[in-house]
Amino acid sequence: MSDTRPRVLLTQRQTTPVMQRIEQSFNIPAVPDQQMTTRELLDAARAFQPQAIMTATGLPLRGSDVLLLPDSVKVVATVSVGTDHLDIPALHARGIVVTNTPDVLTECNADMAMLLMLAAARRASEYGALMRGGWGRSLAMDELLGTRISGKRLGIVGMGRIGRAVARRARGFDMKVMYSNRRRLPADQEAGATFFSTVTDMLPHCDILSLHLPASPETDGMINADLLSRLPRGAIFINAARGALVDEDALIDALRSGQLAAAGLDVYRNEPNPDPRFLELPNVFLTPHVGSATVETRTDMGMMAVDNVEAVLAGRDALTPVQA
Structure with a gap:
């Protein structure tokens, strides 16, 4: 007897609750443990x-690829x-609906930004390497000293949902929050943060700079040598947004020269093979x-x-459609 359920292609496995739901509702082929290539x-x-494809970041579908979809x-x-x-325009041109998953990962991404901030400021990589090497001696009072983030000046580039969630957490550390955004937020969303109309104007006031905006042709490489030079010497740089926002040559130079004291990075231009100089x-x-990457958020x-997928295949409007 043939399987009449809608056909869905998964490019990688999902969490157990999601897989159970998919296996009950759809006809799917074998799912790889690692994400497929294009x-x-x-x-x-x-x-x-398939009638639907479930994919994720790291698997590009460009115009020429879209033309090859059945x-x-x-x-x-x-x-x-x-x-x-x-390639949203190319997919739309084929009559294919595109959806994403906004809102549900805001809190986890903001948590990750704070983890990166704390780990960079408190030299977590160096402490970890020391412990894995056996430790073996007491540290001098002036050795491997980090920087406290409490009370520091935090500049946020991109004050959307995730940026605002980071700001809420930063206030718990008594940080002074500043932000640069396409437009100034209403007072209730701003919550006392200081608005700068340009990133350039904000940078000299930042002890820590954190990125929270999407990648686009306009933002590609926006964090360059000139902008990094405008930060106070010894500032800390955080990127939990997109690697494409950063000129990585300039970032590495700033880290080597001491212009930046440290960085916390979750994203890179060449994923999953980042520039080996970072290592x-x-x-x-x-x-x-x-x-x-938490069970709750990924689920x-x-x-x-x-x-x-269910909505579109049933002839209803998508819940979170992506516009061109």
């Missing part, structure tokens, strides 16, 4: 003729907020793009993607 996705789509595909649901890996820098705390993201 070529593997296209080959699987041609063979399986006509069966009605919706591409990315299990992410970011959509810079997808050589003791003053950088690195994580592998895991801002949303919520997967469930939202499934909700979107």
Whole structure:
């Protein structure tokens, strides 16, 4: 007896609750443990003729790739907020609905930004290396000293949902919050933060700079040598947003020269193979793009993607459609 359930192609496994729901509701082929490549996705789509594809960041679908998708595909649901890996106009031109998973990962991403902030300021990478080497001696009173973040001046670039969540956490550390955004927030959302109309104007006042805006052609490489030079010497740089926002050559130079005391990075230009020079820098705390990587958040993201797939395949409007 043939399986008449809607056909959905998953480019990688989801959390157990999400997989259980998918396996009950849809006809799916074998799911790889690691994310497919673009070529593997296209080959699987041609063979399986799915009505929906569930994907995620790190798997690009550009214009030429989109043209190779079978006509069966009605919706591409990315299990992410970011959509810079997808060619939205090309997908829309094929009549394919695109959805993402906003809101549900705000709190975890803000937590990750604070983890990066604390780890960079308190030299967590160096402490970890010392412990893994056996420790073996007492540290001098002036040795391996970090910087406290309490009371420091935090500059946030991009005051959307995640930026505001970081600001709330920063206030718990008595930090002075500043932000640069396309437009000034209403007073209730601003919550006492100081607005700067340009990043350039804000930078000289920042002890710590944290990025929270999406990647786009306009923001590509926006954090460059000139902007980094405008920070006070010894500032700390945090990026839990997108690697494409940063000129990594300039960032590495600033870390080597002491213009930046430290950095905490969760995202990189070349994922999952970041610039190996970062690994050589003791003053950088690195994580592998895991801002949303908790059981709760990844499950919520997967469930939202499934909700979107079900809605579109049932002829209803998507819950969280992505516009071009």
